[in-house]
Amino acid sequence: MATRVLQDYPSVSIQDQTLEGIVDFEVLFGRSGPVEIEIGSGRGTFLVAQAQAFDQTCFLGIEWARKFYRYTVDRIGRRGLNNVRLIRTDAAQFIAAHVPDGGVDGFHLYFPDPWPKKYHHRRRFFSSENLARMLCCLKPAGWINMATDHQGYFEQMQHVAGQAVEAGQVQIIPFRRPAGAQDGEIVGTNYERKYLKEGRPSYTLTLQKQ
Template sequence: MKKPLPADSGILFPKDLPAEPVDWLRLFGKEGPVELEVGCGKGRYLLERAADHPDRLFVGLEFARAYVLTIEKRARQRGLANIRLFREEAARFFRDCLGDRSLHAFHLFYPDPWPKTRHHRRRLIQDEFLADLRRVLVPGGIIQIATDHEGYFEWMARKFNQWKGTFLIEADIIDSPRKRHGLKGRTNYEVRFLEEGRPLYFLNGQRTGF
């Protein structure tokens, strides 16, 4: 059983999941394009992006209690009114809590790679998840994924490839992303991997209009 979270601050939503898709207007109190990050860790990317785009609405999904509390504290300190957090498992949240064409962007940075074959079914990117991603992204909705794990990269590329007419995805492998692209770390893991000089793998694209 999940350890309860502190009383609702307006940013964090630890309550029972809604039985119907989340109503963004009710949740944020205003309208705007919604971007969602899965496994946002300590929230470096989500917080920076929310500060840079006050006209957009940001949802973070993260099941680590300590992390959602950190993000919530920082969002409050920075006066960010356009962030909401759910301490939830992403596949379930996508299946049960997201309405059709309700997201304008999906971000997934350095998801757990589950390297052992017998654990591959725990990977987030599965056929069922992509069916939900297709359903919830608006046509033209952005997809941004990064991983340091070659095997998971290939797995994800193969899965997206099966949905060629639905997702337009470009794969990119970069040996020294900091040198070649001046990439500054967007997330804590990315900062660490860049410092270590590891090859990084990217899948960027969008949901097509069909």
């Protein structure tokens, strides 16, 4: 099979080192509109389908693996989806340093790396610390839509979310099924498709800022 030659599209890819301080999303996207961030966008399957379905929404994908990042920039650029931007960086650092408080309508976190070994659990993205930061970034009634195949990680998500529910910071709402989800799918990402073939179930959790 021929290897696809990946192209960079400077209008899509944001260079982390050029960012200073808090990002102005209207400048970043060259337009105004709702802003949604996907953390760990992988091969970009969610972003492609969702950006096509919601062309008035601005989507920012954050992906730290160079291979997946380049692949997704190429996919978005080829399709001319001008409501998507991609950045290759660590999502936790990015939202802590560059995302404005109250600037985001929603976060998407699909099949995040589970870090199954106990001494690696602190590397999991969905932690109390990152939830607190995401809640600051969200607009009133903003949401966080999540799915995982990993039961242990799901239990951690429920535990962390439960504390925020008790503190009156969030409420649990129904999962927002993405536009690209096909029959039998919940999300419609590459990892979900891989896990479905292996017969692994997925768990979802969606939180809304109170």
